[in-house]
Amino acid sequence: MASPDENPHVPGREHAVSLDAQDPLRHLRSEFLIPSKAQLKAKSLPKAESSDSSPDDASVYLCGNSLGLQPRLTSIRMQQYFSTWASQGVFGHFKPLDGSPLPTWLDADIRASEAIAPVVGAQVSEVAVMQTLTANLHFLLSAFYKPDINGRHKIIIENQAFPSDHFAAESQILHHNLDPSTSLVTIKPASLANSILTTEQIISVITEHASTTALILLPGIQYYTGQLLDIPTITDFAHSHSIFIIWDLAHAVGNVPLQLHDWNVDAAVWCSYKYLNSGPGAAGGFFVHENNSRVSTSEDGKKIFNNRLSGWWGSDKSSRFAMDNRFVPIPGAAGFQLSNPSILDITSLTASVEVFEKAGGMGPLREKSLKITAYLENLLWKMEAHSDKTFEIITPKEKEQRGAQLSLKLQPGLLDVVMKELEDRGVVVDERRPDVIRVAPAPLYNSFEDCWNFVGAFGEAVEVAIKAKNGEIEREGTKELEMTS
Ligand SMILES: Cc1ncc(COP(=O)(O)O)c(C=O)c1O
Known part of the structure; x- marks a missing residue:
């Protein structure tokens, strides 16, 4: 299975970039803290001031079906709550404060x-x-x-x-x-x-x-x-x-x-x-x-x-x-x-x-969600058609019968290595045993380019997993993302 760049049947990165440029909700991505690939690999707590990823090093996070990313507004509102508690003690229960966006x-x-x-x-x-x-x-x-x-x-x-x-x-x-x-x-x-x-x-x-x-x-x-x-x-x-x-x-x-x-x-x-x-x-x-x-x-x-x-x-x-x-x-x-x-x-x-309000509510979000999930599905179909049926999409094809998530059922024996290879490439999705990975482009913060990057990494990961299964190479799997909800 070739990565999208090499696969003549899959539209190129420019197509994803142009879809992002036309996306009326694209500004919302910057409302979120997207972990960088380096952060995901790190074993120690980052310093507060470095808790942001540069666009080049951002991970491909398609795991909002399990745990959504942190909005920037969260720590601002939390800080306001901490200040209220610190400065008012029990008065915080009933005393409105001028300039505070928070209720009593x-x-x-x-x-x-x-x-x-x-x-x-x-x-x-x-x-x-x-x-x-x-x-x-x-x-x-x-x-x-x-x-x-x-x-x-x-x-x-x-x-x-x-x-x-x-x-x-x-x-x-x-x-x-x-x-x-x-x-x-x-x-x-x-x-x-x-x-x-x-x-x-x-x-x-x-x-x-x-x-x-x-x-x-x-x-x-x-x-x-x-x-x-x-x-x-x-x-x-x-x-x-x-x-x-x-x-x-x-x-x-x-x-x-x-x-x-x-x-x-x-x-x-x-x-x-x-x-x-x-x-x-x-x-x-x-x-x-x-x-x-x-x-x-x-x-x-x-x-x-x-x-x-x-x-x-x-x-x-x-x-x-x-x-x-x-x-x-x-x-x-x-x-x-x-x-x-x-x-x-x-x-x-x-x-x-509050971030949903900035998006204009569920209507515009669903509109983008339908497009971005269909785009991801399309890329996967094109790859699957030119691979040896190494996976199938088990989520219904009909848009009214699904949300953002696509569940990909892999051939038996591939899951652990695929998950490990995706993790190594800074791609975050989650798994459900025995053979399913769940991929969810969340319209608030995911881009079409995220989907394109995912499909490339997924193609490579499957290739490695098949070689490992056939005994051509040695690879270890991961079990960590099994633990997510
Ligand atoms: C469909 C479904 N129901 C129930 C739960 C349990 O939720 P909680 O741990 O918040 O009770 C989850 C958790 O992911 C879930 O996905």
Whole structure:
């Protein structure tokens, strides 16, 4: 397999450069800190002043599906938060400061909801920012998974669900003294060779188990294949059988446009360290449709609401400090909050979402995303057609069935060496065993030239891996990127 420069079937670098020149979002790349190749090889912490790469030495970072890059704004906003804490102590909770772009800490949660709501297509009152994806999933399951042993008790998930989702569903079933072997239904793809789940397959499993199913949990974008599921159609179908459905949007949020409110999604959870670029383990978020979080008052003054695991931050702001042990749920997603939020986390999240605002929101980002992923796919197809089928793209070809990520399935026995060779060339992607590498051009900071560079390095890496597999040369693999989420 030749690198793009040598391969007459692959458009040259100039084409990539000209596509970058026409990209209306190209200025956003400079909003991010892109690790240099030298930094990626270094074994010690860089000095703060050198924490930037020169354009010539920038790595090819196509791993935003796992961990997004750091926006420059993050450290500015963090510093402002540190200054507030240092200069105000506890007053930071309620004292607005002239010239500060940050809200008081008492208002930080609502400010974060205002920032994230347009990214997921929700009303502000339908979203909250807190905790991590799996923790939020448990909180929502505890509120909305109400198994009735004589009737509806099953949770439907996909067979290749992200392990944390599988564990969450299984443990909730056990928590209700039920048996996962009868209460957990997994949707399997038609064949092992094809891991794509069609909407028809999903609908047929829902139909089969409709009368005994209490809840469905599905991914907006499947982490392994990069497939974008038809969220509105599947949600409607679940509702036609009165089944509550929760969506795991880890790989969808900040990647594809979402209209959670208009699609009548019941509830959803996400993390913010992938396409949202808020930092490793940063605060996740969740959505609860307004229909599922209403609070009304009975004639004798009692609050009527769906019970949930509660904490004081979900209780009415005006009486929160009355300390009278009366839980008065805030209507909407905020009523599912538990604790006073980590301002460190929220500051990081809102800083990274500010960059989305600079992009003009998800519309322009999706436009670029469709182009840049199609460009990458095209380069890969051209290379693949002139190689010995050393890999195939398992992500759906249809643009409406995918986000930024392409998953490349390699011939058996190549993965470790390919990953090591890519790493040696300053290319960052991640792997899923046994044979898949995931490559995600993030439209906020990746360029068409990144994709072109990747394909060149990938071609070389595959060539080395084949020689190593055939025993012509000796090479060691790497296992490090297996550890990413
Ligand atoms: C699809 C999916 N679900 C759940 C998780 C778990 O997220 P967390 O560790 O934030 O709970 C991840 C993490 O990458 C994921 O990709």
